[in-house]
Amino acid sequence: MRAHIDRRYDLIFQNTTFHWRAYSTMLLSEEYLRLTARLLAPGGILAVNTTGSADAYRTALEVFPHVARYASFAYMSQQPLVKRADAEAVLRRCRIGDEPAFADDLFERGRVGDRLARAPLEPAAEYLRASARYAPTVITDMNLLPEFRRGEPPLFGLLDEWLPRQ
Numbered sequence: 009m010r011a012h013i014d015r016r017y018d019l020i021f022q023n024t025t026f027h028w029r030a031y032s033t034m035l036l037s038e039e040y041l042r043l044t045a046r047l048l049a050p051g052g053i054l055a056v057n058t059t060g061s062a063d064a065y066r067t068a069l070e071v072f073p074h075v076a077r078y079a080s081f082a083y084m085s086q087q088p089l090v091k092r093a094d095a096e097a098v099l100r101r102c103r104i105g106d107e108p109a110f111a112d113d114l115f116e117r118g119r120v121g122d123r124l125a126r127a128p129l130e131p132a133a134e135y136l137r138a139s140a141r142y143a144p145t146v147i148t149d150m151n152l153l154p155e156f157r158r159g160e161p162p163l164f165g166l167l168d169e170w171l172p173r174q
Contacts, residue, residue, distance in 0.1 A: 009043060016049040016102045027061035027154040036064050039149045041071040045086070065132045066144035075132035082132060089129055096125035118150055 033117050034040060036056070044054050054072070058064035060080050068075045072084035083089055092098060099121055102109035114121035136144060148155045 009047060013046065015047060016052070017047055018049050018052050018171065020044055020047065020052070021055045022057065024057045024059065025151050027059045027064060030155060032154045033147060033149060033152045036061070036067060037147045037149045038067050038070055038153060041067060041084070045071060045084075048086070050142045052085065053089070056082050056084070061154060062136055062139075062142070062144040063147050065136055067147045069132055069136075070146050076129040076131045077135045078127055078129060083129070091129050096121070099125055 022035060025032060027036060036058075041054070042111055048054060054066065056068070058068075058080050065075065065077065065082055068082045068084050072086065074085045074087060074089050076083045076089045089137075096115060099110055100108070100112075100115070110121040115118065115125070116122060
């Protein structure tokens with residue numbers, strides 16, 4: 009991204025790995041989100057898979073004034089995020105190269121195109137107020153929060169008896 013800082017994008021989409029994995033801070037930190045925000049065109053959206061990290065939503069809210077949640081994704085923008093009445097028509101016009109991004113059958117009831125067109129956008133701040141088990145913290149390049157403070161994959165618990173005590 010630093011090599012193409014002069015480019016602008018309507019959408020930057022990242023299906024990030026589990027937030028507790030090594031180096032995930034590099035894709036979730038405040039510094040990274042600020043760098044990425046500079047690459048967005050006016051009205052552009054950054055979509056990041058938070059993998060359920062309340063800290064990732066809290067960090068997004070620190071950088072972007074408008075953050076919405078759908079499933080485990082945070083959608084971030086400098087402009088308000090609103091659900092369009094013509095969402096299905098917009099999705100049907102999406103292209104990958106010259107081909108439709110969604111085949112017609114994907115808009116049948118319950119399939120991915122239909123679910124996306126009907127899905128509500130939940131403000132991330134409301135989601136955090138309703139569901140956070142702890143006070144979420146802003147992730148930074150210096151605190152490496154996802155890797156060292158919050159993440160506890162099941163395997164670590166099994167290793168406790170062999171790990172040295174401090």
